[in-house]
Amino acid sequence: MLFAPLSELYGRTRIYHIANVGFIAFLIGCALAPTLNALIIFRFLSGVFGSCPVTNGGGSISDMIIQQHRGAAMAGFSIGPLLGPIIGPVVGGIVAERLSWRWVFWVLVILSSLLSLVFLAFSRETYAPVLLQRKTDRLRRENINNNINNNAAALLRSKLDAGLTPRELFLRAILRPFKLLVFSPICAICNVFVGIAYGYLYIMFTSITPLFEQQYGFDGVRAGLAFLGLGVGSMLGVAYFSSASDRYIKKKAKEAGDLAADDDDGDGEEGMVRRRPSVGAIKPEYRLPPLRLGAVLLPVGLFIYGWTAQYKVHWIVPIIGTTIMGSLQLYLVDTFTIYAASALAANSVVRSLLGAVLPLAGGPMYEKLGLGWGNSLLAFIAVALIPVPWLFMRYGEFLRKRFAIENL
Template identity: 60%
Template sequence: MVSSAASTASGTHTDGGLDDESGEAQLQLQRKISQAVDEGHDADIPSSQGFVLDEQEELRRQRSKAERRRNSFASKKSRADRDVEKAQAPGETASSSNDGEDSDSDPNIVWWTGPDDVENPYNWPTWRKVVNCGLISAMTFVSPLASSIFAPGVPQVVAEFHSTSLEIAAFVVSVYVLGFAAGPMLFAPLSEIYGRVILYHIGNLGFIAFQVGCALSPTLNALIIFRFFAGVFGSVAITNGGGTIADMITQEKRGAAMAVFSIGPLLGPIVGPVAGGFLSDAEGWRWSFWLLAIIGGFLAILMLFSVKESYAPVILQKKTIKLRKETGNELLRSKLDAGLSPRDYFKRGIIRPFKMLFLSPVIAITSLYMAVTYGYLYLMFTTMTEVFQGYYGFSTSTVGLAFIGLGVGSLIGIFLFSATSDRYIRKKAAEADAIAQATGEPKAGMKPEYRLPLLPVGALLIPAGLFIYGWTAEYRVHWIVPIIGTAIVGIGNIIVFMVVQLYLVDAFTIYAASAIACNTIVRSLAGAVLPLAGLPMYDKLGIGWGNSTLGFIAVALFPVSLGIIKYGERLRNRFVIKNL
């Protein structure tokens, strides 16, 4: 059930001045955006277009409206001669909603005052948008940085706490990623209720507090617990950052901002070990956490005074509350008020991803496949320090440089994907439309499966890189060769990651964020658990056969990439996701 707010976009209308073809295209685009608005907490869509509810949620909304109406009539403030027109602020424009009762003439609907309303985040001055995007992007760099900056200092930690457990040595690094899996389950639905800014502040405060806790940890168990909660609170910026950018920047200008936003999560885990290696060697492992607390604190202060709320439903809800107090009209309702209780928001944000995981074979298969590749990445993060110190004699300060191979490989993978994916899907869509036009069939447009051809390439590069990394390190070949092997793994990993993410977005537009949430939860669990087997495996099998074991598993999973290409569309059409 789609709000008729789809007919407006930041105060502009679709009717008039458009030819039939462009008008239809614009209507389709707005309809798609409107359908996706309920995923606005972390999807790349605006939060100011409307909302979509299933039948049960629409029933709850109608009950909420009826209850508000009864309360208004029963209120002592109600007066028989109340001028309803006073409920509408000067210049206030109205709109319609799902049920057909709300129309352009309804004075009880609170909306933007016009297309140039300065409260609308789309109309903010450029400097404010840059400040908001810049600070949030900076936090999305610091938070992933914390996942790996600690890795070179792990030998110091286990020595200080007299631990001999290889599993604990790995888990103290990867447990942070477990927090990344848990955090979005809480903060994504909360952002739909309270907005984005308050969650950024809470996340920053918790991130700083638990980094200080890590720096002062008296035991290894305490360090693990603090690391987990640091990951939970550190996930806020990544969870809601994309939505904040979509709140402020129109779709045609959003690419550059999203590119900047994506750099942090990509480079953070790579820069972390390089900086952490030198810092741990010079000042000890605890100073890695003090540095994170200092940087996080500085950004938190800047965000406290500079970041402004961009989530349109919350902005309009505050405006509605203010107008209710000024006018005494309790029937006023924000145009973007979905009428759902906090319990409904949590149910929608937490339960839906798991329902999709079990109801959609495409989501289940891609999530499990991503879990393996993501687990391999963090397995390397947790073991490369031991490998390059033990096999090549790297010091604590220089061992972090060994991680540069993964970073360079990731950048190459981003370049390859960006240079080929969009061009390929446009080409395939044009070919399909030409065939459809020749045969008189409807145009198919851009199928999500057009994103998939690079998937087998990434699936092959991962085992190839593992074999090179493992056996060249086993035979002490010059250190640059195993680092090249890790770079190949990085290329394959980022290609798989980007292909799967964009495929899910294209395939599940209405529930895109929930589909990605499924993927994030499953892969983060693997990223936290799989590394526990890394060091024990290398200890028993050696670095050569250990990485070969991982490579053989990756080779065995290679047919999955081909199967998704061949059967993905069939599975999507047979197991349609709706009314979740």
């Protein structure tokens, strides 16, 4: 909500660097926290600054990668936000058991500092309006024919600058997610879909450790290793989405090109004149076909995970269930974040809220219903969402045009 509009005003790299410094500083605060209250405050602040790469990463990718190849790039980018919470319990459990819980944060400080230094050395600005503004400012400073420079600046920014002041641009960016949620039904439904899937993922994060400790007698380290099922599934999701999504969108672009190729026979008939496909010919709905498989796999994975754990089937079977669950997450998120770049912030808001709230209900739900029926309840909700990809593929373009929002 804050870092995205700031990156549009001052550039993406500056905001990344500031956020990285804040993240490391508050991680050090976590490692040195004298009380639980102090730890909670420092964890909150480290989370605020640590959210910057997650929320702005999609924007950086859209700056650099053309639409036909963006699926693979987004899938690769999503490895971090999804594998982090999966690998974290494995490494964290070992570090906490062998050293202490404070060393969990010191390890993060060391890794984050190294990566931040690498990013500081090699990163470059990618946001076009900021790059053009910097070029304009440099030309003005060089004092080369001010009249020509002013005209050149106007030409350079005419297609990208909305003519807003920094204050107006910032306020518009802050309000944009809420406008999308209120006035765009397709964005609202997509965000709820993704939010529920993310909420389920975080219910898994909170339930896997106690489940394998109580049902299968695992210790902390072995229970942490059970998260690898989600990790394997996430990697499968990356492989499937990156190959299937870009392959399908290239296929549709080629079909549009075949129908719109230049008239080679020279007969001059207007009805036969064809053109190469424009970017607009590549519809956002072309990203949705992989989601159909994922919408089915989500409830299947929940059923397997819940009932096999309920009856203490061999521990590998519930982990296989989490693998099926995990294979949905990456291309589900990628499908909808690519669906509309301006919906990234709204998506993050809904996803974060449901990802925070649903796990709070996970413990009481499992206590009341048990593992089998508790996960079945989640699966039945997921079953109700199965038709959504097909409906969007059929009516998505109509909804986008019917409820188009001006002045975003």
